[in-house]
Amino acid sequence: MFSKACEYAIRATIFIAARSVEGKRTSLKEISREVDSPVAFTAKTLQKLSKSGIILSTKGAHGGFNIDPTQMSAIKVSQIVMAIDGDMVYKRCSLGLDSCSEDHPCPFHARFKPVRQDLQNIVENTSLLDLTSGLVSGSTFLKV
Amino acid sequence: MFSKACEYAIRATIFIAARSVEGKRTSLKEISREVDSPVAFTAKTLQKLSKSGIILSTKGAHGGFNIDPTQMSAIKVSQIVMAIDGDMVYKRCSLGLDSCSEDHPCPFHARFKPVRQDLQNIVENTSLLDLTSGLVSGSTFLKV
DNA sequence: TGAAATAAGGACATGTTAGTCTTTATTTTT
DNA sequence: AAAAATAAAGACTAACATGTCCTTATTTCA
Numbered sequence: 131m132f133s134k135a136c137e138y139a140i141r142a143t144i145f146i147a148a149r150s151v152e153g154k155r156t157s158l159k160e161i162s163r164e165v166d167s168p169v170a171f172t173a174k175t176l177q178k179l180s181k182s183g184i185i186l187s188t189k190g191a192h193g194g195f196n197i198d199p200t201q202m203s204a205i206k207v208s209q210i211v212m213a214i215d216g217d218m219v220y221k222r223c224s225l226g227l228d229s230c231s232e233d234h235p236c237p238f239h240a241r242f243k244p245v246r247q248d249l250q251n252i253v254e255n256t257s258l259l260d261l262t263s264g265l266v267s268g269s270t271f272l273k274v
Numbered sequence: 275m276f277s278k279a280c281e282y283a284i285r286a287t288i289f290i291a292a293r294s295v296e297g298k299r300t301s302l303k304e305i306s307r308e309v310d311s312p313v314a315f316t317a318k319t320l321q322k323l324s325k326s327g328i329i330l331s332t333k334g335a336h337g338g339f340n341i342d343p344t345q346m347s348a349i350k351v352s353q354i355v356m357a358i359d360g361d362m363v364y365k366r367c368s369l370g371l372d373s374c375s376e377d378h379p380c381p382f383h384a385r386f387k388p389v390r391q392d393l394q395n396i397v398e399n400t401s402l403l404d405l406t407s408g409l410v411s412g413s414t415f416l417k418v
Numbered sequence: 419t420g421a422a423a424t425a426a427g428g429a430c431a432t433g434t435t436a437g438t439c440t441t442t443a444t445t446t447t448t
Numbered sequence: 449a450a451a452a453a454t455a456a457a458g459a460c461t462a463a464c465a466t467g468t469c470c471t472t473a474t475t476t477c478a
Contacts (some may be wrong), residue, residue: 137370190445226281237405307477
């Protein structure tokens with residue numbers, strides 16, 4: 131579904147968001163520990179998120195990553211996915227045909243459509259805030 | 275979503291099925307031509323399908339692949355997927371957590387659940403016959 | 419029986435994703 | 449100003465998915 135990089139990105143972003151509501155910045159080291167992801171690899175994906183303007187980064191001692199809390203309901207999961215994987219996840223033909231479309235559908239097209247649509251809706255309509263509140267309240271988890 | 279191998283497998287199986295309703299066997303060469311997939315790679319996936327009992331293979335001149343037409347409504351897409359990719363497609367946590375479950379959900383779990391469920395239902399309930407009829411009638415396509 | 423047509427099998431090649439390591443840049447603290 | 453703590457950047461490596469090639473086995477046909 132999502133690439134590893136994208137999974138880490140979403141997990142990391144949620145963690146950074148949770149810290150940001152407490153007014154704290156989080157270091158790469160802490161993120162990868164709490165999100166259970168490889169440090170150096172996670173660094174790469176965070177750089178992309180930072181360049182895409184989804185997270186803010188600060189170098190130096192007491193630096194790290196954070197997110198403007200007032201933005202957290204505006205940031206959608208789709209933005210993270212787009213920054214890392216692109217939108218092919220929910221646009222691509224399920225059977226891999228380049229030319230699959232409403233006019234020229236693959237045999238699976240019609241049946242698969244609601245799944246893809248649903249996925250797209252969910253990803254475009256759930257905000258970072260939505261995902262973060264459960265983590266803050268302790269009802270959801272980012273690692274074992 | 276599905277691996278390339280699995281996409282080819284589904285396309286190939288539908289094509290073989292369409293030929294089988296006409297009482298014909300199809301050679302590997304013809305399959306990969308009509309389904310637009312690399313010959314040798316497709317051979318591998320067909321071997322798996324054959325070993326899984328989803329398709330029948332016959333060696334030698336006038337050999338090839340076919341499917342018992344009376345089985346075509348019993349064979350579900352999920353069987354093909356299972357034979358090639360396994361069932362992780364619709365079982366795996368969307369954020370990659372090994373320990374994600376109803377009791378210990380990731381932040382995306384609840385929202386993602388209907389998508390996964392839907393996908394699983396569709397894949398388990400659409401039969402090979404379902405996918406083949408459109409191809410036979412000319413309303414769906416397996417390549418450009 | 420020999421040749422041709424096919425699938426099966428295994429070794430190899432290529433490409434992409436995932437991941438590491440090292441150096442550099444920036445900021446804060448002392 | 450120097451040291452420490454951090455992120456950024458780029459080169460490198462590893463693992464896996466995708467794909468090719470060659471040889472072998474089986475079947476049919478002339």
